[in-house]
Amino acid sequence: MSVAVFRSALILFLAPLLFASLPGSSLAQENPYIIAYDHYLEEPGNLEIEYFSTFGTQRAGNDFHAFWMEFEYGATAWWTTEFYLDGQSTFGDSTVFSGFRLENRLRILKREHFINPVLYVEYENISGADKILKEVEGHDVQKDYADRNAALREEHNHELEFKLLLSGTHKGWNFTENTLAAKNLSNNPWEFGYAIGASRPLALKASAKRCSFCRQNFIAGAEMYGGLGDRHSFGLHDTSHYVAPVVAWNLPSDWTLRFSAGFGLNDNSHGLLLRWGVSREISGFGSMVKNLFGGHR
Amino acid sequence: MRDYVRTLAASAALLSASMALAQQEKPPASKYHQDGLVYAELSKAPQKARAKRNPLRGDPDAVAAGRNLFEQHCTECHGDLAGGGRKGPSLLVEQVQNSEPGTIFWILTNGVVWRGMPVWSKLPEPQRWQLVSYIKSLGVSEPVPSRGPSPKP
Numbered sequence: 471m472s473v474a475v476f477r478s479a480l481i482l483f484l485a486p487l488l489f490a491s492l493p494g495s496s497l498a499q500e501n502p503y504i505i506a507y508d509h510y511l512e513e514p515g516n517l518e519i520e521y522f523s524t525f526g527t528q529r530a531g532n533d534f535h536a537f538w539m540e541f542e543y544g545a546t547a548w549w550t551t552e553f554y555l556d557g558q559s560t561f562g563d564s565t566v567f568s569g570f571r572l573e574n575r576l577r578i579l580k581r582e583h584f585i586n587p588v589l590y591v592e593y594e595n596i597s598g599a600d601k602i603l604k605e606v607e608g609h610d611v612q613k614d615y616a617d618r619n620a621a622l623r624e625e626h627n628h629e630l631e632f633k634l635l636l637s638g639t640h641k642g643w644n645f646t647e648n649t650l651a652a653k654n655l656s657n658n659p660w661e662f663g664y665a666i667g668a669s670r671p672l673a674l675k676a677s678a679k680r681c682s683f684c685r686q687n688f689i690a691g692a693e694m695y696g697g698l699g700d701r702h703s704f705g706l707h708d709t710s711h712y713v714a715p716v717v718a719w720n721l722p723s724d725w726t727l728r729f730s731a732g733f734g735l736n737d738n739s740h741g742l743l744l745r746w747g748v749s750r751e752i753s754g755f756g757s758m759v760k761n762l763f764g765g766h767r
Numbered sequence: 768m769r770d771y772v773r774t775l776a777a778s779a780a781l782l783s784a785s786m787a788l789a790q791q792e793k794p795p796a797s798k799y800h801q802d803g804l805v806y807a808e809l810s811k812a813p814q815k816a817r818a819k820r821n822p823l824r825g826d827p828d829a830v831a832a833g834r835n836l837f838e839q840h841c842t843e844c845h846g847d848l849a850g851g852g853r854k855g856p857s858l859l860v861e862q863v864q865n866s867e868p869g870t871i872f873w874i875l876t877n878g879v880v881w882r883g884m885p886v887w888s889k890l891p892e893p894q895r896w897q898l899v900s901y902i903k904s905l906g907v908s909e910p911v912p913s914r915g916p917s918p919k920p
Contacts, residue, residue: 499840499889510889513843515854547880581877582888642891674891678831686894722839753843757853 500726501644502718504745505605506667506693508646509586509637511575512544517755522728522747524602526740531616534560536568536601543755548577558601564619569596569627571604575635583638590633590648598625603743605631607652608661608700609708611738628655642674644691659701667693669716680722689718696735710739725750805882806862812873819869821903823896833901836894840887849905854883864907871899 501508504522512518520540527533536558545551554571573592599622601615615622630653637646650663669691677684696711698704714732721727725748732743752758823829837849844855851857858864863871875895878886887895 501889508889511885513885514883544885547878547883547885577880580880582886639888644889671891675893676832676836676897678828678835680835686891 499720500689500718500728500749501667501669502689502691502716502728502730503646503667503669503693504714504716504728504730504747505695506646506648506665507575507588507590507633507635507637508639508644508667509577509588509635511548511550511577511588512542513751513753514544514547515756516544516751516753518542518749518751520747520749522602522745525742525744526601526603526615527742528616528740529612532560532562534558534601534615536603538602538604540749550575554604556596556600556602558599558619560601560619566597566599566619566623568600568602568623569594571596584640585636585638588635588637590631590635592631592633594627594629594631596627596629598622598627600627603740605650605652605663605665606695606697606710606712607631607650607663608697609703610663610697611708611710612734612740613738615740629653630655643668643670661700662698662704663696664698665693665695667691667716669718682721682723687720687722689720691716693730696739708738711735712739712743714743714745805856806860808874808879808882809862809866809870812870816873817867817869819867819872821868821872821896821899823893823900824868826900829897829900830904832894833897833899833904836890836898837901840890841898844884849902850908858902859905859908861907864903864905868896868899868903871902872896875899 501510518540520542522538522540524536525533526536536556538554538556540552540554542550542552552571552573552575554573556568556570557566558568559565571592571594573590576589576591578587578589598614599619631650632652633648633650635646635648637644639645644667646665646667648665650665652661652663654661669689671686672688672690673685676686681687692713692715694711694713696706697709699707699709712732712734714730716728716730719727728745728747728749730743730745732740732745734740734742837845838847841849841855842852844852845858846852846855849858851859872895874884875887875890875898877888878884880886887898890898
């Protein structure tokens with residue numbers, strides 16, 4: 471293992487422990503989606519630190535465990551910015567750092583509406599070995615991931631990704647639809663994809679007692695995502711698609727756990743994508759940083 | 768690898784800039800307590816929203832549940848006792864306490880996004896009504912803030 475890979479692994483696994491020890495956390499009320507986005511942004515000044523794992527099965531190749539760290543910061547009530555670090559272990563092969571992403575979500579409308587649009591802009595700097603499958607776009611298919619890591623790392627992707635997130639919440643149900651357009655900054659065509667989701671808390675009223683296992687702390691739902699081809703061949707042929715039941719458990723101790731079992735819907739898809747994640751929200755992180763650099767309390 | 772380091776540094780700089788912007792956008796705590804204009808958003812609630820009745824009125828558990836929700840989601844900005852904090856105004860003033868329950872529910876649902884209050888429609892309706900029950904149970908316990916910014920000494 472090279473020094474760079476060792477350092478990346480160290481960051482990925484120690485960072486959540488370090489940040490979890492910070493004071494000033496607040497209870498998040500997170501939807502369970504792992505791929506789809508709803509229209510809710512991070513509260514201003516708060517930092518949410520998330521770790522996610524994806525175990526994927528691979529036809530004609532080795533299964534893999536991909537993982538990422540996500541730092542989500544509420545810059546304002548209408549702007550959330552995120553930073554990702556990605557990595558993966560392919561069984562019988564190697565563990566590699568596979569790149570980073572910088573993402574911004576901007577709320578367009580001032581008030582809550584039946585459908586609430588949010589603009590999403592992301593820059594990706596990842597290698598071909600990136601297997602977190604955070605989005606499926608264009609003609610992404612499972613056989614793209616079958617090579618050995620050494621070969622996959624030869625490919626570098628600098629990509630801009632745009633999404634229109636349309637989401638609304640009615641009678642406790644959240645419905646969301648994400649349309650994706652991505653452009654590799656090399657001479658590749660625009661690629662398209664989608665994600666949809668629906669979720670609902672198991673109970674709509676909060677309990678008068680603080681409790682971990684109360685039904686309102688669990689939010690369950692499903693999401694579906696896949697590619698829609700590219701500018702030259704738009705459509706469903708040679709694309710992969712997944713459907714995944716999802717559940718989130720918002721603990722009063724400020725942690726959120728998410729679990730999802732994604733099933734490939736055609737032969738171009740991975741058979742199973744088992745995902746789980748843990749996150750913690752640090753409230754007032756912006757103020758903490760300001761104080762650190764001499765701001766007054 | 769050098770490219771990664773450069774781009775990581777640029778990303779960190781952007782993140783820091785966004786934090787700085789977030790800090791600049793917030794008015795100082797004193798402004799919340801002295802500037803009655805911060806409550807002007809209450810008057811923007813449409814008549815239909817104002818007229819809504821709290822369906823949990825009279826529910827003995829609603830205030831207790833609302834208190835839990837308030838501690839979990841609201842104290843960070845509005846203070847432990849709802850008397851106002853660094854990021855949010857006091858909820859113990861007449862403007863809030865004399866508002867119709869429907870108005871407070873409307874503010875919770877829509878937020879005051881450009882002034883830093885996020886939308887809370889991610890809490891199901893019954894939970895927002897529980898929060899309204901709790902906030903209304905607090906009553907007025909602070910002097911009415913003056914209208915407009917305070918005069919400079």
